[in-house]
Structures are given as C-alpha cells and as structure tokens.
Amino acid sequence: MPMAASSGPSACADGLNVVLSVVVTATDTHRAIDAVWKIESARIIAGLTRIVRDVGLAEELAQDALVAALQQWPESGVPDNPGAWLMGTAKHRAIDHFRRNSLLERKHPEIVRELERKQEMVVADIHTAIDDEVGDDLLRLIFIACHPVLSTEGRVALTLRLLGGLTTEEIARAFLVPEPTIAQRIVRAKRTLAEEHVPFEVPRGSELAARLSSVLEVIYLVFNEGYSATAGDDWMRPALCEEALRLGRILAELAPKEPEVHGLVALMEIQASRSGARTGPSGEPILLLDQNRALWDRLLIRRGLAALQRSEKLGGARGVYALQAAIAACHARARLPTETDWPRIIALYEELAHLTPSPIVELNRAVAVAMAFGPAAGLEIIDTLVSEPSLKAYHLLPSVRGDFLFKLDRFAEAQAEFERAASLTRNARERNFLLDRAQACEEAEPKSGPR
Amino acid sequence: MRFLMLVKHGENPGPPPKEFLDAMARLGEEAAKSGTLIQSGGLSPIAKSTFVRLSRGQVTAIDGPFSEAKEVVGGFAMFELKSKEEAIEGAKQFMELHRKYWPGWEGETEIRQVLGPEAFDPNHRTAC
Numbered sequence A: 001m002p003m004a005a006s007s008g009p010s011a012c013a014d015g016l017n018v019v020l021s022v023v024v025t026a027t028d029t030h031r032a033i034d035a036v037w038k039i040e041s042a043r044i045i046a047g048l049t050r051i052v053r054d055v056g057l058a059e060e061l062a063q064d065a066l067v068a069a070l071q072q073w074p075e076s077g078v079p080d081n082p083g084a085w086l087m088g089t090a091k092h093r094a095i096d097h098f099r100r101n102s103l104l105e106r107k108h109p110e111i112v113r114e115l116e117r118k119q120e121m122v123v124a125d126i127h128t129a130i131d132d133e134v135g136d137d138l139l140r141l142i143f144i145a146c147h148p149v150l151s152t153e154g155r156v157a158l159t160l161r162l163l164g165g166l167t168t169e170e171i172a173r174a175f176l177v178p179e180p181t182i183a184q185r186i187v188r189a190k191r192t193l194a195e196e197h198v199p200f201e202v203p204r205g206s207e208l209a210a211r212l213s214s215v216l217e218v219i220y221l222v223f224n225e226g227y228s229a230t231a232g233d234d235w236m237r238p239a240l241c242e243e244a245l246r247l248g249r250i251l252a253e254l255a256p257k258e259p260e261v262h263g264l265v266a267l268m269e270i271q272a273s274r275s276g277a278r279t280g281p282s283g284e285p286i287l288l289l290d291q292n293r294a295l296w297d298r299l300l301i302r303r304g305l306a307a308l309q310r311s312e313k314l315g316g317a318r319g320v321y322a323l324q325a326a327i328a329a330c331h332a333r334a335r336l337p338t339e340t341d342w343p344r345i346i347a348l349y350e351e352l353a354h355l356t357p358s359p360i361v362e363l364n365r366a367v368a369v370a371m372a373f374g375p376a377a378g379l380e381i382i383d384t385l386v387s388e389p390s391l392k393a394y395h396l397l398p399s400v401r402g403d404f405l406f407k408l409d410r411f412a413e414a415q416a417e418f419e420r421a422a423s424l425t426r427n428a429r430e431r432n433f434l435l436d437r438a439q440a441c442e443e444a445e446p447k448s449g450p451r
Numbered sequence B: 001m002r003f004l005m006l007v008k009h010g011e012n013p014g015p016p017p018k019e020f021l022d023a024m025a026r027l028g029e030e031a032a033k034s035g036t037l038i039q040s041g042g043l044s045p046i047a048k049s050t051f052v053r054l055s056r057g058q059v060t061a062i063d064g065p066f067s068e069a070k071e072v073v074g075g076f077a078m079f080e081l082k083s084k085e086e087a088i089e090g091a092k093q094f095m096e097l098h099r100k101y102w103p104g105w106e107g108e109t110e111i112r113q114v115l116g117p118e119a120f121d122p123n124h125r126t127a128c
Helices: A015-025 A028-052 A055-076 A082-104 A109-131 A135-145 A152-162 A168-175 A179-195 A205-228 A236-254 A259-273 A298-313 A320-333 A342-355 A359-373 A375-383 A396-407 A411-424 A428-447 B018-033 B084-101
Strands: B002-009 B037-042 B050-055 B058-063 B072-080 B107-114
Touching (some): A028 A055, A028 A135, A028 B084, A055 A082, A055 A135, A055 A152, A055 A179, A135 A152, A135 A236, A152 A168, A168 A179, A168 A205, A205 A236, A205 A259, A236 B072, A259 A298, A298 A320, A320 A342, A342 A359, A359 A375, A411 A428, B018 B084
Antiparallel strands (some): B002 B072, B002 B107, B037 B072, B050 B058
C-alpha cells in the first residue's frame, strides 16, 4: 500500500534536538526518559508508520509522546511500562491528528467519508498494532530508511535518526558535518519518501536482493565511518561502529534467512573485536600484524565466527560480505601472526576480486601475497596498480609499496613512498606514523646493501 | 558500553510458573531483536559450585554442597548499551516481568559495567 503524502505539519527537524538537549542537562528522570527513548523510539516510529503511512508524521507523533513524557514523568514518576506508555500516548495523538484533519476537510464530503473510513481503520489498526509483533514493522522501517530512492547521505542520516534514535546534533558530530546540513538531509529524505509514495513494506521476490544490498551498504558505511575515521578524531565515531553493529544484529534477527546479513554481521563483529588493539596509548594506529592479540575481544570473535558459519550454512559463503568476513576470520583464528593462513587469504581475495573487481582488493591481495611469498611477489602486483587512476590519491598504495620496498632494503625508494603516503592521508595520527616510517628509511639508508 | 547483569535471588525460589517462562521467552526474543544482548546464560545451583581459594599462602579447591546462602547469582546477561540509564531501564523491565508473572519471587539484578580502556583514561576512547 502506498504511503499517503504527509498531511501533518512539515517535518520538524529541530524539535527533538531541543527536547533532548533539555534531557541531557536535566535530572535523573530526564536521563531515564532519554534512555527509554533510545530503547523504544525505533519500534514506536515503526508501529506508527504502519498506521499513518508516513515516516515524517510518525516521527512527529512519537516526538509528541516524548514531549508529553518530559512534561508528566518528572511529576508522576516513570511508568511501569514506559514503552507502552509512549506508544499509547502516540496512538492518541495519531487519532487526534486524523480527527482534526477530518474536521478541516468537512467542506469536502467525499474526502470526509474517505477519512472517516480511514480513521476507523486506523483506530482498529492502532489497537492491534500495540500487541502485534513489532519485528516486521521494524524491518519495514529499516527498508524504508535505506530506500534506493534516497541519496546515500540521506539514507545514512535517516537510518541513524529513525533506527538509532540519534539526534541531529549527534549525527552531525559523528560525520563532522554542520548540524543544519544533517537536518536538511533528513527533511529532504522524508519529503522524498512521501512524494514518491514509497510503500511501507518488506520487499519481496526479485526486488528483495537489491533492496537488501542497499540496507547492508548503509550499515557498513556507518560502521566504516566509525572504524576508519577518515578525518580528525571525535568521540562520536566509536558510537557509529556500535550503532552499525547493533543495526546489523537486529537485521540478522529480523531477516534470519539472508546469508549476506550474517556475512556483514560477521565482518563487523570480527573487525570490532580488534578495537582495543588498533591504537596505542597516544592514539597512534597499530597495524594488524603488530597488534597485541590478547587485547582482541574473544566474545566478539566468537560471535563473528558463529555469524560467518550461519552465512555459509545458508549458502552465502561466496557473498561479498561473507568473503571479507572469512578473510577477517583467518586473522581472528590465528593466535600468532605467524599462524595466519595466508594462502587461504589469497584465495579469498581472488574470489572477491572475481566478484567485485577493484584495485583496493588487488592492493589487499598484494599484501597477502607478500606475506605468503615475500615482498618481491607483492611488489610485482602492486606495480601494476601504480598507474590506476582511482588510487591516485589513496594513501595506502604508497604506504604498502613503501613497506615492500623497505623490506627489500630499497630504502630511498621506500622513503619517497612513505612521504607521499603521509601527504595523502587526512588522518593526523596516520600521517605522523608514516613520517616516522620515512624517517626510519633515512636512518637505514647509509647501511644500505644486503642486510 | 558493555554491562553485565547478575540476577540474584533466594537459594531455592521453586519452579517458575509457565506464564513467567512464556514471558521470559518473549523478552529474550525482544532483547535479541534489539541487537543489544551479547550473551546470556543460567547458572547451575550453588550446591554444585566449587571454590578455588588462595588463603594464607595455600591454594585449596572446596566442593559443595554448602549450607544455604541468602542470595545466589542464578543467571547473567551481557548487554552492549549506550548508557547506564539504558541498563537500569532494561533491568527494571526484567524485574517487572517477575512481579507480573511470578508471584512471591524476590530478588535483584546487579548492574556492573564491563570496563574497557576508556574506564581508566577519560581521554581515551578506542576507535573500534
């Protein structure tokens, strides 16, 4: 069923921010309300969207309920079942909204009849919705927030807002983008969904694969934004990883038969397991093979390996995410770097390259080949990538090439590569790290010759 | 932030009513679907516990059975949450469930944050 165009007031992007900034600075009750909101908001918005068929309106109604909680709970105390309270209040707002609209439209009898019929349906719907299985609604909400009709940026912002319960300010801080930019992206995305009459449904059949890959792309993009910290450093970024992981786990529960969902979850769990080992005391990056593996989170590794197994059992071993997860799993299974199964990693990269040919995958394969067969073999692959236009500004190419050259005692060339890599990275700590390596080349140079 | 929830109750609370078990199953499903439950489990009775203790330079292993303890940890769950307040809300819901479906049950949920590097250095927040 197509969604009705928004008949409510225009989507208010800042209302929630105002509300939540009050929450942050206020009492314990307010902190409890904030927590309840973060736990419940996605399910409430999902349930309401099914009823009112408009994501923007649904979010507004949910926020109205939040405002009511902020007004009443400090006096009355937090109710026993705060989620049901919020949903019930939002439900009443929805009914009021439709009543008000039908009054406004009284001059047009046909519309009134239509609305009244709709209102009856809505009221009936709302009452069942509360006791209903909310999982399907949540899944629909994920699909609509990640709809391909939206720009990638719009999808990301809307997903974090509707499903993560993040404020516009939090999203802006995480992506190092001005707050109004994010607010505008969200407003635009909601408007597009309404204008395009995007149905609130779980896609079926041939459409499912494409729609699902759009969802997975958004989740992985959020994860990577937090994981790789392409610029600056900010405490909101780890929150992005956690949020992506949480969304992935939700999706795995809601769509348990989709192998690539488990593949993505496996990939994120295993990557996240290294979070405590990826940076040194002053924040400098530590390369995978130099990491203290005792700091890897065994619980997340175990969850990741289990998710990978689930994906493989569902016949998804050859999926893009499952393959990357399988590579990550090779590292996770090795107790020492020397125990790494490099030949298997090479084979997995070859499959990945076959599936999605990309110079980045080739670059990674070169690293694996160098580990298995020595830096000269890796250099051979990487030298075919040097002229690749898409890697022109990619700092990891000269960084890896510099590493191979260094190991081959070609220090002057290595130094030039590290310096070039340092000039390309936007991350301050990575730049220092690369300049240190360049410096090491300079110190090694006089002793040049076979070591 | 990761939280360990320890559920404590009297030594022998008796068998749970069916309604409680059903409600627990629903809550467990919901927790899994919320993407926040990382791990959970029930624990064997304290009578089957073994204590390995270091005392006065001696390491000894002492098996049960033990005279009844006032309160025992019956189960645990590990959650990944955004704040301690979320943990408190979750634990309250869990206790609500007991109140509703298991008349007479008394006990508590202890919330312990699992410490990461950030707990020791306020300026250090690991990128994951």
